[in-house]
Amino acid sequence: MNTPRYVKVDLTGGRVEDFPISEAYFRRYIGGKCLGARLLLDLMPKGTDALAPESVIIINTGPLTGTGAPSTSRFNMSFKNVLTGGVASSNCGGQFGAMLRRAGYEGIILTGRAPSPVTVEICDGQVKLLDARELWGMDTEQVQQALPRHYGKLFIGPAGENLVRYAGALSGERIAGRCGGGAVLGSKNVKALIAYGTKRPEVARPERFSAFVQKWVRFIRSHPMTGDSLPRYGSAGLVNKANASHALPTHNFKYGHFDRADAVSGETLAETELTRNSGCVSCPIRCERRVKVYGKEVKGPEYETLGFFGPNIDADDLPKALELNYLADLLGMDTISLASSIAFAMELKERGMADFGVEFGRVDDLPDVVKKIARREGIYSDLANGTKWLSEKYGGQEFAMNSKGLEMASYEPRRSVGMGLGYATSNRGGCHLNGGYVPLLESVGVLQMDAQTPAAKAELAVFMQNALEAVSSAGCCLFSAQTFIPAIFFKLGPNHIVTRITGRVLSLAGPPVRLMLALSDLLRFNTKYILPHAKALGLATGLKMDTGRFLRLGERSFNLERLFNLREGLTGKDDALPGRLTETPQVEGRPDTVVPLAKMLPRYYRVRGWSADGVPRAKKLRRLGIEAS
Amino acid sequence: MITVEYRGPLAQLCGCRTEQGDFTTAGQVLRHVRQAHGAAAWREAKKMLVTVDGTSILLLRAWRTPLEDGQAVSFLPICGGG
Ligand code: SF4
Numbered sequence: 001m002n003t004p005r006y007v008k009v010d011l012t013g014g015r016v017e018d019f020p021i022s023e024a025y026f027r028r029y030i031g032g033k034c035l036g037a038r039l040l041l042d043l044m045p046k047g048t049d050a051l052a053p054e055s056v057i058i059i060n061t062g063p064l065t066g067t068g069a070p071s072t073s074r075f076n077m078s079f080k081n082v083l084t085g086g087v088a089s090s091n092c093g094g095q096f097g098a099m100l101r102r103a104g105y106e107g108i109i110l111t112g113r114a115p116s117p118v119t120v121e122i123c124d125g126q127v128k129l130l131d132a133r134e135l136w137g138m139d140t141e142q143v144q145q146a147l148p149r150h151y152g153k154l155f156i157g158p159a160g161e162n163l164v165r166y167a168g169a170l171s172g173e174r175i176a177g178r179c180g181g182g183a184v185l186g187s188k189n190v191k192a193l194i195a196y197g198t199k200r201p202e203v204a205r206p207e208r209f210s211a212f213v214q215k216w217v218r219f220i221r222s223h224p225m226t227g228d229s230l231p232r233y234g235s236a237g238l239v240n241k242a243n244a245s246h247a248l249p250t251h252n253f254k255y256g257h258f259d260r261a262d263a264v265s266g267e268t269l270a271e272t273e274l275t276r277n278s279g280c281v282s283c284p285i286r287c288e289r290r291v292k293v294y295g296k297e298v299k300g301p302e303y304e305t306l307g308f309f310g311p312n313i314d315a316d317d318l319p320k321a322l323e324l325n326y327l328a329d330l331l332g333m334d335t336i337s338l339a340s341s342i343a344f345a346m347e348l349k350e351r352g353m354a355d356f357g358v359e360f361g362r363v364d365d366l367p368d369v370v371k372k373i374a375r376r377e378g379i380y381s382d383l384a385n386g387t388k389w390l391s392e393k394y395g396g397q398e399f400a401m402n403s404k405g406l407e408m409a410s411y412e413p414r415r416s417v418g419m420g421l422g423y424a425t426s427n428r429g430g431c432h433l434n435g436g437y438v439p440l441l442e443s444v445g446v447l448q449m450d451a452q453t454p455a456a457k458a459e460l461a462v463f464m465q466n467a468l469e470a471v472s473s474a475g476c477c478l479f480s481a482q483t484f485i486p487a488i489f490f491k492l493g494p495n496h497i498v499t500r501i502t503g504r505v506l507s508l509a510g511p512p513v514r515l516m517l518a519l520s521d522l523l524r525f526n527t528k529y530i531l532p533h534a535k536a537l538g539l540a541t542g543l544k545m546d547t548g549r550f551l552r553l554g555e556r557s558f559n560l561e562r563l564f565n566l567r568e569g570l571t572g573k574d575d576a577l578p579g580r581l582t583e584t585p586q587v588e589g590r591p592d593t594v595v596p597l598a599k600m601l602p603r604y605y606r607v608r609g610w611s612a613d614g615v616p617r618a619k620k621l622r623r624l625g626i627e628a629s
Numbered sequence: 630m631i632t633v634e635y636r637g638p639l640a641q642l643c644g645c646r647t648e649q650g651d652f653t654t655a656g657q658v659l660r661h662v663r664q665a666h667g668a669a670a671w672r673e674a675k676k677m678l679v680t681v682d683g684t685s686i687l688l689l690r691a692w693r694t695p696l697e698d699g700q701a702v703s704f705l706p707i708c709g710g711g
Pocket of ligand 1: 071072073093278279280283284285287329395450477479480
């Protein structure tokens, strides 16, 4: 069996050595996020600061990365979360992941701190450290231009160099944005990683694999979500949808509906600013927006960015939102944490608690503010630390919109309570994807279950968290999983009686979903309709893989990350949300418009097989084949 | 007077982005789409997200949602992402 090839680089001493992955590890942890979490638990010394030289960062691929299967340009970064002190992982596209595999490696582990800035070059099985002093200080466009053209590149901007706690790393124009991976690379004096090679990733059953890939691509193209709406509007199309359900964060999550939201919606973007759509390598979905900023064509914003540089700061200026999105990419920062920190500063100002010169509804000076944050200039250095840090210094914890320290995404969970549970339990903090993305079933999708009821939310959150973990571990983009909602509902529409009844019935799905999770070993089938990734993974690796095993892989990954959090001091008490969401109803006089977290959390722990205080039980870990580190 | 707004492919099928009329329910607007713009537009419209002043009719009374003078009814495409 071909096991993945990893290399470990000690940046302090410049030592490079192969890092063998045993067959047992490969069979159990596969790759990407799951194997990343396992290696982080094994290699990262307990209690190490995320930005210390001893800190470890694992940049790896999944078995499907670069194989030509749909939406598989993805790679993963696992590291200690700069904002939460717990686990972090970031799944990103662009060319770097596929090129890393072509260069002969499935993963690279960095530790130590280079004495001066370096670029890590991975070329046809050789790894070298190159002097990058001339690149230091460059923005992400300049560095991309300065690096060799045909290489896959992963690099940081000034924000990463200046250790902005939510600095990301870019691969082409895609960003591994969340949790501060750019700051971790910056702390190690790594400006870039570049990869080039000519070795095509091998798959175990090439003929069956390529036949299945063709079938899968056809399915993706024929599905209304991945074949029509994502290419047409990208994720930006969600602005009006979230607004329609009153789940669009407005005025730093004080409200969930913004009268002028349409001005920054995906539809308006498509009608007024879009030059074309584009996509990552080997992706038939092509969800990326291309827009013009400062007269040149650049990557457009995702939904999160429009929501946060729009309604969440009371703004309706689409060109300005595009400019801020571009600047965040140029300087190398996560737009969610950046914009949420700005919204928090606006509320501090509104309440007279601190003044960073920013005010709700005023966007003209925000480009300057963003640049100052990236440079950590003066008081703006505080804004570079995120909302948790800010609230510890200035107060306002009840409206610092993060969970565990990571800023929440653009879904107002008081009108999508399953998302509230997801934010609270997500291992990396307030993340919609690691939180299971339940809003797809309760507030922004075609099927709409009761968004206020806690019924079935624990079960659905666990199921979807496991599924997304597995998709990521395989090396795929999470959007490729959105075909699991049957196309028929898109043909009928959200207002059709059948769609509405199905949405209602989902609230009763708790017991069957729980049974399915408990008996997932019996799901010995593969289908293109739900998680086709499982079959592709089996054909690529030669391992036995079916829907049940695939979900088990995701569950293993989620539990490993939980173990890392527990080891680093995050406990069940950190599965929490700001008081604004759990205590203050979004609609006055409607007590159901809070997140009933205290009701959902105990059930969630039970469904997960964890103790009442949120610790995975020994029996659960044995069942998942997880050994203590 | 109610303002009706068509987005996405529906705007092409209807040949306009907005129009105005006197309607008392959301369902009446849908019937108007069929009568004024034909079956293809109606098929498209009924599978879209419909909002009244930006709020989904699913949070209101679905097709029976009453309309008041000055309100806007929008037909929006279903989207995804995350
Ligand atoms: S769906 Fe979008 S983000 Fe995902 S791989 Fe395709 S183009 Fe990239």
